[in-house]
Amino acid sequence: MTLPAAGPGIPLDLGYWSVMSENPSPPPPGQLTFAAPRRAKPPRHLADLSTAERREVVAGLGEKPFRADQLSRHYFARLTDDPADMTDLPAPLRDKLVDELLPTLLTPINEQTADRGMTRKTLWKAFDGVLFESVLMRYPDRTTMCVSSQAGCGMNCPFCATGQAGLTRNLSTAEIVEQVAAGARSMARGQVPGGPGRVSNIVFMGMGEPLANRANVLRALHRITDPSPGGLGISQRSVTVSTVGLVPAIEKLGEEGLSVRLAVSLHAPDDELRDTLVPINNRWKVKEVLDAAWAYSKKTGRRVSIEYAMIKDINDQAWRADMLGKLLKGHLVHVNLIPLNPTPGSKWTASRPEDERAFVRGLEAHGVAVTVRDTRGREIDGACGQLAAASKD
Numbered sequence: 001m002t003l004p005a006a007g008p009g010i011p012l013d014l015g016y017w018s019v020m021s022e023n024p025s026p027p028p029p030g031q032l033t034f035a036a037p038r039r040a041k042p043p044r045h046l047a048d049l050s051t052a053e054r055r056e057v058v059a060g061l062g063e064k065p066f067r068a069d070q071l072s073r074h075y076f077a078r079l080t081d082d083p084a085d086m087t088d089l090p091a092p093l094r095d096k097l098v099d100e101l102l103p104t105l106l107t108p109i110n111e112q113t114a115d116r117g118m119t120r121k122t123l124w125k126a127f128d129g130v131l132f133e134s135v136l137m138r139y140p141d142r143t144t145m146c147v148s149s150q151a152g153c154g155m156n157c158p159f160c161a162t163g164q165a166g167l168t169r170n171l172s173t174a175e176i177v178e179q180v181a182a183g184a185r186s187m188a189r190g191q192v193p194g195g196p197g198r199v200s201n202i203v204f205m206g207m208g209e210p211l212a213n214r215a216n217v218l219r220a221l222h223r224i225t226d227p228s229p230g231g232l233g234i235s236q237r238s239v240t241v242s243t244v245g246l247v248p249a250i251e252k253l254g255e256e257g258l259s260v261r262l263a264v265s266l267h268a269p270d271d272e273l274r275d276t277l278v279p280i281n282n283r284w285k286v287k288e289v290l291d292a293a294w295a296y297s298k299k300t301g302r303r304v305s306i307e308y309a310m311i312k313d314i315n316d317q318a319w320r321a322d323m324l325g326k327l328l329k330g331h332l333v334h335v336n337l338i339p340l341n342p343t344p345g346s347k348w349t350a351s352r353p354e355d356e357r358a359f360v361r362g363l364e365a366h367g368v369a370v371t372v373r374d375t376r377g378r379e380i381d382g383a384c385g386q387l388a389a390a391s392k393d
């Protein structure tokens with residue numbers, strides 16, 4: 001779920017229309033695509049598998065199952081990607097296991113930086129040439145990775161660069177996890193200014209609607225949060241899954257027993273406008289989406305984030321702030337207002353500062369917590385709603 005945000009005078013990336021040659025032509029307005037096109041699957045990787053499944057694979061190779069845990073610790077805990085460093089595995093066995101369980105899944109083909117190197121957007125190429133992006137953002141107190149769950153997106157939100165390019169395919173579990181692992185390796189090796197560190201937070205707000213690729217995203221959540229050797233051991237409470245509002249999938253996520261945060265990209269409090277801004281609203285209306293979010297919050301005890309792109313003269317009127325405040329008041333909720341990011345060809349721009357301030361006041365009048373989000377990465381098109389896998393090389 002890519003989120004939008006924008007500002008005047010920011011260079012637009014005009015390249016993305018031509019580089020997503022793998023993608024179908026842009027979908028007609030309002031058309032939703034749920035089923036990802038069938039394509040060849042990426043090679044199997046240990047991050048696709050649970051700990052038990054990895055042991056089974058290793059046993060099937062005629063090796064002791066504990067070797068799977070050794071390999072997993074290298075990948076998840078030591079953040080090793082060079083087989084030569086796996087010295088506790090005998091060399092012939094190491095090569096065999098690496099061939100079977102650690103294929104190279106992603107190749108970085110471009111990296112752009114901003115904020116003195118603290119924001120880094122990576123353009124990845126998968127085994128089949130598909131392109132997608134992740135963004136690492138280092139702050140004084142945390143480092144957040146924004147990851148993609150699909151190449152492209154089928155939800156077709158008209159303000160979003162990703163949505164306009166259509167859906168190419170779902171990412172595999174390991175393709176999602178590898179974005180995080182790559183960021184974790186960069187941090188551990190001190191490749192991001194500020195010295196060695198760790199990735200502490202994950203947001204599924206890159207390309208794609210995570211709940212439209214639910215099975216792989218669920219497995220990825222386990223790999224990201226399970227302790228070693230199962231996974232990277234990042235706290236579930238530091239992971240946010242964003243959605244435009246696939247109600248049955250929100251309900252199923254609530255049954256998983258996870259404590260990840262849910263973020264709902266609402267963008268309008270009324271069905272009339274949301275039907276246009278977020279086409280999935282024609283399937284599940286504002287009330288249904290919010291009811292599912294409140295049920296999720298009740299089950300998990302987690303506060304729901306409401307993401308709201310501030311679009312000049314479209315959804316930023318004081319009466320809509322009042323309407324939104326009435327819908328949200330009394331719930332465990334926080335609103336993130338996001339100044340609309342520029343995307344190529346878009347007719348929409350960010351709200352005027354005075355309208356933004358009035359909107360904040362309108363929500364606060366109902367006792368609703370609200371923050372205007374910092375638009376990190378805007379100049380490298382790494383901000384929400386700008387990820388479109390544009391090749392710059």
Ligand code: SF4
Pocket residue numbers: 001002003004153154155156157160161162163164206207208209244385
């Ligand atoms: S089209 Fe909509 S759901 Fe898909 S990435 Fe863009 S904003 Fe998110």
